[in-house]
Each structure stands twice: as C-alpha cells, then as structure tokens.
Amino acid sequence: MGLSISKVAALCGVSPYTLRAWEKRYRLPKPAREANGYRTYTDDQVGLLRQMARLVHVGVPPRHAADYVLGVRSVLDANAPRELVDRLGSGEWSFEALTAGLQMSLGTVDLAEVADTWLLPMLELVGEEWASGRISIEQEHMLAAAVMGQLSLLWDAAPALRMTTPLVLAGLPSGCQHQIGIYAFATAMRRIGWQVVYLGADLPAENWAQAATRQRARAAIIAVPMLDDVAPAQQLVAALAQARPGLLIGVGGRHQHLVDHPAAIPLGHQFVPAIGQLRALMGISAVASR
Known part of the structure; x- marks a missing residue:
C-alpha cells in the first residue's frame, strides 16, 4: 500500500499543495489513485520527490530540478554557459544551488568532455562578465569556490591509480x-x-x-x-x-x-x-x- 500525500509531504518537507503543483507543472510521476480519489505514492516516487525537494531547498529552480530527477538532463551540464552566468549575475543561483548542481552533474559524466563543452566556455564567459562589471567579484569567487570544491570531490573519488602509467x-x-x-x-x-x-x-x-x-x-x-x-x-x-x-x-x-x-x-x-x-x-x- 502506498503513502498518502500528507505523509509524503512531511517526508519531503514541503506542503501537499507543492506536491500537487510539481505533478501538474513538471511531469513528475503521477501517483496512483484510490477509489476515493486520494493519491498514493510508491517508494520510488517518494525517492524522486525527496530528491526534488532537496534540490529546490538549496536554490535550484524547480524546472531544472524536475528535469534532473526525471533523467531529462543534468542540473547544470545541459544549461548553456550563457544561461548559468545570467542566473549567477541575477543572484538566482545560491552557493548551495551551484554546489548541488555541480555535484550531481559533473560526477556522472566524462570530465574531459564536459570541460570542453561546458566548464571551460562557462569560465571564460564568467571572466568576460566580471571584466565588464556585469557580475561582481564576490559572485565570481563564489562560482570558483563551488567548482574547486566539486573538482576536489571528483579527485578524491577517482578510481584506483594504474601504476603502469607514467x-x-x-x-x-x-x-x-x-x-x-x-x-x-x-x-x-x-x-x-x-x-x-x-x-x-x-x-x-x-x-x-x-x-x-x-x-x-x-x-x-x-x-x-x-x-x-x-x-x-x-x-x-x-x-x-x-x-x-x-x-x-x-x-x-x-x-x-x-x-x-x-x-x-x-x-x-x-x-x-x-x-x-x-x-x-x-x-x-x-x-x-x-
């Protein structure tokens, strides 16, 4: 038997209204309905909703969070550098949101490829925006700290070294x-x-x-x-x-x-x-x- 919407909302730390809105707006998996029309959620659905709630809580826009949990795209990698820099300049991306997005986006892809297609172009654009005054030095440093933090995690999580390589x-x-x-x-x-x-x-x-x-x-x-x-x-x-x-x-x-x-x-x-x-x-x- 599945969980009711009130119990799932409590587990996710959001309101039942928010869960209903996410279901309608972001194509999250629809729960089953009992004879009386009440929603019931499976364990897998609860897991997706808790992940969605965690991303939104740290500042990731709901539409990006939904795309990530549904496997449509990663939180940051699929965004053009221009979009990310604009969000950074507007203050929409908090440090926590940047960190969460980087952790879940860069850790599951070939780092060399994502560096060529997203990371390096984004860093170059950030430098240009800072030089022109469109983003502040504090915002530039915030992004740099988030990127370095994620790279450190990826470094530590690297597979065992092959001692046969130079x-x-x-x-x-x-x-x-x-x-x-x-x-x-x-x-x-x-x-x-x-x-x-x-x-x-x-x-x-x-x-x-x-x-x-x-x-x-x-x-x-x-x-x-x-x-x-x-x-x-x-x-x-x-x-x-x-x-x-x-x-x-x-x-x-x-x-x-x-x-x-x-x-x-x-x-x-x-x-x-x-x-x-x-x-x-x-x-x-x-x-x-x-």
Whole structure:
C-alpha cells in the first residue's frame, strides 16, 4: 500500500499543495489513485520527490530540478554557459544551488568532455562578465569556490591509480594563482587512471625541478591562464628541461602560445584532444588508461 500525500509531504518537507503543483507543472510521476480519489505514492516516487525537494531547498529552480530527477538532463551540464552566468549575475543561483548542481552533474559524466563543452566556455564567459562589471567579484569567487570544491570531490573519488602509467606532475608556475583549469585537467587525467601528482598554484621553479627529479616524472603539465604568467612559465620550462632532460612538458591555458622554449609542447585549448596528444606522446593506449 502506498503513502498518502500528507505523509509524503512531511517526508519531503514541503506542503501537499507543492506536491500537487510539481505533478501538474513538471511531469513528475503521477501517483496512483484510490477509489476515493486520494493519491498514493510508491517508494520510488517518494525517492524522486525527496530528491526534488532537496534540490529546490538549496536554490535550484524547480524546472531544472524536475528535469534532473526525471533523467531529462543534468542540473547544470545541459544549461548553456550563457544561461548559468545570467542566473549567477541575477543572484538566482545560491552557493548551495551551484554546489548541488555541480555535484550531481559533473560526477556522472566524462570530465574531459564536459570541460570542453561546458566548464571551460562557462569560465571564460564568467571572466568576460566580471571584466565588464556585469557580475561582481564576490559572485565570481563564489562560482570558483563551488567548482574547486566539486573538482576536489571528483579527485578524491577517482578510481584506483594504474601504476603502469607514467607519473605526471601538474600545477602552476611561481606567482600564478588561477588554477581551476589546470586542476580540472589534472582531475580529468586522474579519473581515467593516470598517475597524477597535483602540485597546486604558485610553486617556485626549483621546487618543481626537485619534484620532477625525486618522483621520476615522465611529464609535467602547466598552464598559462594570464598574460602575467608567461614569464614565470618560461622560467619553469627552462628549469624543468635542465633538471630532467627528456621530461615531456605540456603547456595549456589561454597564453600557452607565448611560452617560447623548445621543450614546451602546446596542448591546445580543449581537454579531450590534449589528453589524446599526451597519451600518444607517452605511448599510453586508450585501454590502458581507463
């Protein structure tokens, strides 16, 4: 026997009126009706409604929450970057809503693919909107914190490392702080089984060289997201090439083309082809890295 609408409403922390509205507006599964016309809900339906209620409670718009619980689309991934940035600027997305959406959207997809199609375009658009004054520095920082938090969860939840793959270092040169892109790339590699050591932001060249030598790294991946990062990136590439000859040094980020050193290998601006390029350079088969 199913549960009544009043009991389900209590379990979800919403009113019976809200449950009836969700059923009418968002195509949530219709409950069975008893002879007297009263609704009765199955356990599966209650689970969907509780998930819907949790998303709405943290600020996800009901139509997006309904699409997610019904499997129509993920909370954030299916939204164009423009839509998300507009919602961020209007204050519609709270920090909790961003976090909830990121947790359920990015954790179930290929991170490299979603980075190319959504995450990186969205971050670039956020930077443009901040520069033009259409979103505040507080909103930009809120989004950055939500993204970094989710990437950390994905890093920790990555499958067991395949010790047969070469070890890769990833991070930023001395003085460089904008680490979302490089951390996302490192996380994407780790999630397909690569041995990745993330060294973080603002690491001096001598410490990079020590890490590469001590850990016998096969590759080092750095990013040059800002124009001011070009000079320290060039110094880092030179230091790594001298400390560990033969080290594969991949360079990403918006200003990668300005790093002028024979050891620097530009990786382009998309994750999927960059990972493919590294796989080919290091002789890692697609099967071995999954």
